[in-house]
Amino acid sequence: MPVTVEAGIRPSRWRIFFEAVPVATGFGLFMVWGGHPFLLPLWLLLGWLFWHVRRSEFDANYIRVESERVVLWQDDCASQWQWRGVGRLSHAFIEWELWSDTEERLPFRIWRDSVSDPSWRALNMCFRVMQRHAQKQSEGSLGSAE
Amino acid sequence: MKTSEKQHEDLRRLTWHSRRGMLELDVLLLPFTEQRYLQLSEEDKVQYQRLINCEDQDLFNWFMEKSVCPDSEIQRMVNIVLDYARHG
Numbered sequence: 001m002p003v004t005v006e007a008g009i010r011p012s013r014w015r016i017f018f019e020a021v022p023v024a025t026g027f028g029l030f031m032v033w034g035g036h037p038f039l040l041p042l043w044l045l046l047g048w049l050f051w052h053v054r055r056s057e058f059d060a061n062y063i064r065v066e067s068e069r070v071v072l073w074q075d076d077c078a079s080q081w082q083w084r085g086v087g088r089l090s091h092a093f094i095e096w097e098l099w100s101d102t103e104e105r106l107p108f109r110i111w112r113d114s115v116s117d118p119s120w121r122a123l124n125m126c127f128r129v130m131q132r133h134a135q136k137q138s139e140g141s142l143g144s145a146e
Numbered sequence: 147m148k149t150s151e152k153q154h155e156d157l158r159r160l161t162w163h164s165r166r167g168m169l170e171l172d173v174l175l176l177p178f179t180e181q182r183y184l185q186l187s188e189e190d191k192v193q194y195q196r197l198i199n200c201e202d203q204d205l206f207n208w209f210m211e212k213s214v215c216p217d218s219e220i221q222r223m224v225n226i227v228l229d230y231a232r233h234g
Contacts, residue, residue, distance in 0.1 A: 001177075001181070002233055002234040003173060003174060005173065067233070118169050121169045122169060122170070126173075128210050129174070129228060130231075
């Protein structure tokens with residue numbers, strides 16, 4: 001059995017901060033330069049669009065990573081995904097590009113403050129150790145499909 | 147002492163040694179020690195014990211593939227542990 005890492009996920013405060021920064025910056029610039037009055041509704045529209053796009057992110061409350069297989073729980077409903085080794089590891093978040101059996105793509109991000117410290121370290125380790133393996137698995141399965 | 151008793155004593159000792167200061171290493175080493183160690187050849191068991199005796203920071207760098215162990219036998223054991231973590 002491959003190494004398995006499980007973690008509970010809480011809502012992130014960082015995410016709200018990162019989402020708010022571009023909108024606040026834009027609004028701040030508008031206030032400083034006092035631009036044209038039509039800029040205000042434009043910023044409000046952009047802010048609403050940005051917020052709407054970010055709100056549509058997948059909010060899981062539990063994750064299990066077992067090699068290249070990832071299971072996400074959302075309100076007691078589990079969904080299975082495959083990781084093909086594509087993603088991003090930063091100090092603030094880990095992002096996996098996940099794929100379902102029906103080739104549905106899901107960019108899934110876990111913020112640093114949404115998991116406990118041991119979970120963050122275990123997920124970090126899992127990402128680093130499994131990434132190359134997941135890429136090879138994906139190349140192998142794509143190669144055999146062709 | 148019987149061979150099986152000695153093996154289990156070795157296993158208990160190694161399990162204890164596999165509990166490191168770094169959680170990342172615990173996640174990799176503990177399952178390997180508990181589930182795979184007894185199936186290793188005698189030569190590999192010796193190499194695994196050598197690996198366990200290395201410093202945490204070195205182990206971390208080898209397992210995260212940030213560097214390669216200069217000792218090829220220990221590096222081979224690192225690869226065996228990583229392979230187990232990936233495939234089971």
